[in-house]
Amino acid sequence: GAGVSQSPSNKVTEKGKDVELRCDPISGHTALYWYRQSLGQGLEFLIYFQGNSAPDKSGLPSDRFSAERTGGSVSTLTIQRTQQEDSAVYLCASSSRTSGGPGETQYFGPGTRLLVL
Amino acid sequence: AQKITQTQPGMFVQEKEAVTLDCTYDTSDPSYGLFWYKQPSSGEMIFLIYQGSYDQQNATEGRYSLNFQKARKSANLVISASQLGDSAMYFCAMRGRQGAQKLVFGQGTRLTINP
Numbered sequence: 001g002a003g004v005s006q007s008p009s010n011k012v013t014e015k016g017k018d019v020e021l022r023c024d025p026i027s028g029h030t031a032l033y034w035y036r037q038s039l040g041q042g043l044e045f046l047i048y049f050q051g052n053s054a055p056d057k058s059g060l061p062s063d064r065f066s067a068e069r070t071g072g073s074v075s076t077l078t079i080q081r082t083q084q085e086d087s088a089v090y091l092c093a094s095s096s097r098t099s100g101g102p103g104e105t106q107y108f109g110p111g112t113r114l115l116v117l
Numbered sequence: 118a119q120k121i122t123q124t125q126p127g128m129f130v131q132e133k134e135a136v137t138l139d140c141t142y143d144t145s146d147p148s149y150g151l152f153w154y155k156q157p158s159s160g161e162m163i164f165l166i167y168q169g170s171y172d173q174q175n176a177t178e179g180r181y182s183l184n185f186q187k188a189r190k191s192a193n194l195v196i197s198a199s200q201l202g203d204s205a206m207y208f209c210a211m212r213g214r215q216g217a218q219k220l221v222f223g224q225g226t227r228l229t230i231n232p
Contacts, residue, residue: 033219042208043162045219059219089160105152106220108162
């Protein structure tokens with residue numbers, strides 16, 4: 001597709017269940033990012049993938065959070081044993097990573113709204 | 118560490134007026150980029166404009182311009198001739214060359230355009 005796509009758009013789950021969120025980046029973009037936006041807050045960085053390099057996991061809030069990127073394209077963010085504080089909008093972004101400089105624009109998907117009951 | 122500060126939680130402006138959204142930043146990176154994103158009620162983050170720290174001129178994109186004052190570490194967004202469709206949350210963000218490739222975001226400003 002033309003833009004970043006994410007699924008599902010909404011997810012309601014019970015506390016303690018595992019959830020998987022999917023991101024399909026813009027075709028040809030080698031860099032992929034996950035962010036979390038809690039209610040009324042700015043965006044919080046979670047994890048970054050670039051090509052075949054080891055991902056930057058410095059933003060993951062706990063070991064219940066993990067992510068993978070298969071074939072350099074689609075990424076899945078997994079939250080195990082969900083807690084109510086995990087309720088947020090999870091946004092995925094991608095960039096073309098052509099220059100490696102600070103000016104690479106990240107393009108965002110529509111997000112997945114996660115509600116943990 | 119990088120930090121973005123947006124001091125205006127909410128702004129109310131009459132349609133067709135110009136509006137300035139404030140953004141100040143802090144970084145030790147000599148090279149960095151500043152971004153503005155718009156987030157309408159649908160939730161998607163829409164890229165508006167970019168300013169590089171070494172750019173000599175202020176960035177402009179249609180009705181959007183960035184008032185970049187490097188010495189004051191400010192990167193205010195100016196929207197000219199505001200429209201009802203401009204009502205949204207606006208986020209200022211920055212990214213440095215060193216360290217993680219993440220964007221660091223401010224808390225956002227909710228802009229409401231009144232008819």
